[in-house]
Amino acid sequence: MAISSIGLGSGLDVEDMVAKLVALEQKPIQALQIKATAINSQVSAFSQLKSQISNLQTQVDKLTASETWQGRVLSSANSSTVSGTATSKAAFATYDVKVQQLASAQTIGSGLVPTGTALGQGKLTITLGEWKDGALKPNEVDGLPASVSIDITAEDDTLAKVAAKINAANAGVSATVLRDHTGERLSLQSTATGTNAAFSVAVEETADQPGLKRLEYLGADSSAGMTRSQTAQDTLATINGIAMASRNTTFADVADGVTLTVSQKTEGDAAVRITIKGDTATAKTALTNLVESYNALSSAMSTMTSYDPTSKTAGTLQGDSTAINLQSALRRLLTSNSGAGGAFTTLSQIGLAFQTDGTLKIDDTKLTKALEDPDSMAKFFAADLEGDANDGLGVRLKDFTTGLLSSDGVFATKDESMKSQLKRNTQDQERLTTRVNAYEKRLLAQYTALDVKMSSLTALDTYINQQITMWNKDS
Structure with missing residues (x-):
């Protein structure tokens, strides 16, 4: 009788025996899998730290910019009339501004032209310039x-087509056709404002097709076709009494560094007061962002490198020398003196103090007072002495974070190391899996042979017992 399943011939639970022996051989593979999970967790942790270091670098960049400390803020007593901007070049000052006149563009218009009327043929010459003593100085x-000269042919002698040709000529004048129930009128306006952006329109019409003269404009005293409705003029103002x-x-x-924009004329003799002062808001925001960025990084590193004795849980990077050294180096840098000159040498002097949990906290009163001395703050953070150890703290922080994030920096080196560990781990798992599979196959073969042999012996034992029984009956 053939054996249909392993173990039937011997009565042994061979499959269970083989499974348990194989499980013992798989223990090293399971250990490698646990190790791979831990390495992947470390990869994720260092990726998070790298992102936070990058954010810290962004905040530090702002602290090394002179505009952060030497910025200016311009305020207007009436911004709807006069507004403006100020750069770091601007001096602290006040300006009293009176606006007598706003810049405008010259505008002229034709008389009524009944719809469909042919204008005639010829040439328009538009000249830009400034009116002086009734004449245009080009x-x-x-x-x-x-x-610019524009030819008007038989195909162009309607107001709409003339306007289109003027607009296409890029002559510094825009043309619009205005319509109502009585007919059409041509309106021309210079595209720029100011007295030097005025214009004239000279007309040469053909003798057999006259009519273009109605579009001529040679000045205020001209009796030709178009009339002026708006004069080209400059904005006129007095600033601190100066025209x-x-x-x-x-x-x-x-x-220097000051730009003013006027929107309307001032009333009567009233002036708009413009004040330029130091911009402390930008610097305070930059420092607040630095503290928030550092605190997020510090908290993350503390959590990752800690061990909780109560829950007996270790952080992802607990005992990792790279993370521990990074944490220590950053703390040393932030607590070191900045010898770039000025009134401040430590963060605590400007109102940024370390707490017992390793984070920074801002003393707003102290910081506000420190920001009243922008030159010293600039030296403390932004002084760059070309490699000198007394560089500003912001410059040294920037160099530190740049080094960490470089292609051969700590994060790149650590990442490469962990990738190598994962690669070796995978190779070891594959090697052990191959060995375990071979071991399992070998066990199954050995137990199958044992099962066959024991089945044969069992059959022989049964046969002998039967023969003995028969012999006993015969006797």
């Missing part, structure tokens, strides 16, 4: 040519 405006003019509504760099 000049270029914003890089445009001083004079100033601008082609538009902006007085760019009116003083």
Whole structure:
């Protein structure tokens, strides 16, 4: 009788015996799998730390910028009339601004042209310039040519087509056709404001197709077709009693680092007070962001490297020398003196003090007082002495974080090391798995042979017992 399953011939639970022996051989593989999980957790932890170091570097960058400490804020007593901006070049000052006139563009318009009326043929010559003593003194405006000629043919002799050709000519003048129930009118306006952006329109019409003269404009005293509804003029203002003019509504760099923009005229003799002071808000925000970034990093490192005796749980990076050294190096850097000069040498002097849990806390009163001395704050954080150990704290922090994040820095080296560990771990698991599989196959073969042999012996034993029984009956 054939054996249908291993163990039937011997009566042994061979499958269970083999499974338990194989499980013992798989113990090293399970240990490797646990180790791989731990390494992957460390990879994730270092990735988190790298991201937080990168964020810290972003905040440090702001502390090394001179604009953070030497910034200026411009305030206006009436920003709807006069507003502006100030850069670090601006001096602390006040300006009283009176606006007498706003810049405008020259605008002219034609008389009524009944819809469908042919204008005639010829040439329009638009010249940019400035009106002086009733005559136009030509000049270029914003890089445009001083004079542009436009041919008007039989195909172009409607107001709409003339306007389209003027707009396409890039002559410094925009054209619009205005319509109502009585007909059409052509409106021309210079594309720039200011007295130097005025224009004239000279017309040469053909003798057999007259009519274009109605679009001519040669000045205020001209009796030709178009009339002026708005004069090209500059913005006129007085700043601290001094007369100033601008082609538009902006007085760019009116003083070093100061730009003013006017929106409307001032009333009567009233002036708008402009005040320029130091910008402490930007610096305070930068320092607040630094503290928040460092505290997040510090808390993460403390959690990762700690051990909780109550729960007997170790942090992901508990005992990792790289993480511990990083934590110590950063703390040493932040507690060191900044010898770049100025009134401050430590963070605590400006109101940033370490707490017992390793985080930083801001003393707002102390910080506000320190920000009243922007030069010393700039030296403390942003002084760059070309490699000197007395560089500002921000400069040294920037160098420190840049080194950590470089292609050959701590994080890159650690990442490469952990990848190598994972690769070896995978190879070891594969090698052991192959060995265990071979062991299992060998055990199954051996127990199968044993089962067959024992089955044969059992059959022989049964046969002998039967023969003995028969012999006993015969006797």
